[in-house]
Amino acid sequence: MMQKKNRAFLKWAGGKYSLVEAINAKLPSGNRLIEPFVGAGSVFLNTNFKRYLLNDINPDLINLYNFLKAQPDAVIHDASRFFTRDHNCEATYYALREEFNQTSDEYYRAILFIYLNRHGFNGLCRYSLAGRFNVPFGRYKKPYFPHEEMLFFAEKSQKAVFTCLPFEKIFGRARRGNVIYCDPPYAPVSKTAAFTSYASSSFGLDAQHKLAKLAVRASYKRGIPVLISNHDLPITRQLYTSADISELSVRRSISQNGATRKPVAEILAYFTPNLSLPKTKKRQQKRRAKQTQTA
Template identity: 80%
Template sequence: MMQKKNRAFLKWAGGKYSLVEHIAAKLPQANKLIEPFVGAGSVFLNTQYKRYLLNDINPDLINLYNLLKAQPDAVIHDARQFFTSGKNKEAIYYELREEFNTTTDDYYRAVLFLYLNRHGYNGLCRYSLAGRFNVPFGRYKKPYFPEEEMLVFAEKSQHATFTCLPFEKVFSRARRGNVIYCDPPYAPLSKTAAFTSYAARSFGNDAQHKLAALAHRASAVRGIPVLISNHDLPLTRELYKGADFDMLSVKRSISQNGALRKPAAEILAYFPPNESAPGKPARSRKKAKTVAANATHITLP
């Protein structure tokens, strides 16, 4: 039975708080959980592994996590100073956003990142092509200061290592006995819904294909189980062919128009580990490699 659910201290598009029971139920026992796309960390916060390797391509996110892990009292104390009625004003928000975009002080940038996350529109994390944070003011009456959630995160993060690497490199760090959970930027439901700017770089079809190929290879050749969340689409079902599928319906809250926030079908694709990998006879090893190789030659429907 899952213990009391822990909320992430950041607001995050596509956060998994509402789905952690389903995700945790699909994750097998392991000595380490690896998340190449950790985001706000809801799965990390609501699972019980001995160790974690938590990665994200967003350097601001990982910078904040590392500082909160190392000096939680200081970060919480200093961040609290920004959660006042005087700083919840549009002009002040844009002044602080500009300071965030120009400062070279990692600590100050981390504190401002939390401020922007809680005061910006809809909890979005979005950057221009030049790498400048560009989310507009959120106009909230009184933004919540997540002190308790930050303390829980800081305590649990003592068992975690945070990295800011391409997801391919994170897969290469996985070992037999680990499990990988992937929550990538989702394949778009339509061409106009391609919201992939969580970091300055986008996550397009090539990346979706590469992730699927790595998942196939990790499970078939290396004996490492992989679980992936994504939209339930013909594309993702083709990409994850051979995996075990669970279907979910999730209320999304990205749309600016509340009336358009309709449930979106999601899929959980589980790639079970090939139990004979990696210490298997040469013949079966060759067969497993063929399976993985085929997974890299997926064509778009």
């Protein structure tokens, strides 16, 4: 049974905090959880694997996680200094957003990323095609500084390796005994609902197809279980036709008008590992043993 739920220290569009029970119920046991699209890390924070490989295509996110893992006290102390009344105004926000876009100092970018995340509109993380962070000021009365959440993340991250690579490469690092959970940018429910620019590169239909193929290959040919979250749409049903589908209903908060935030149908697609693989492995091991003996 899961203990107290742990919140991510970042606000995140499409975060999985409200779904961790449903996701945990579908995740099998394993020696390492691999997340090719870690985002704010709610699944990581609410699971109990020995080790984690946590990846995201957003370099600012992974940069922050690595600094928080290595020097939590410094990161928490330095970030907290930006959570004052003087920093919670439009002019200061845009000045610091510009500093973030101009600086190449990775530590300073990590600190500012926390500030921008908590002071920007709706916790969005969005970049222009030129790679500039462009989320507008959020106008919150008193943005919350997530001190305890950052401490917990830093402590748990000692079990994790953080990488910033294309998701295809992360599938290549999976080994038998690992479990893969994917929370990719969702297939849009409509053309105007597409939101895939949080790392200044889009995640289109080709990428959705590629991810589904990799999931089939990992589970069927390599015996590695894969669980994927996505919108419940005809296209995702088609892509995940060989998976075991669970239906969910989730209240999303990305709509600008709070009154129009309606529950959205989502699915969890579980690609069952091919359990006949160990026999093949045993045959390979016997063959190697014979080759060693005759060498």
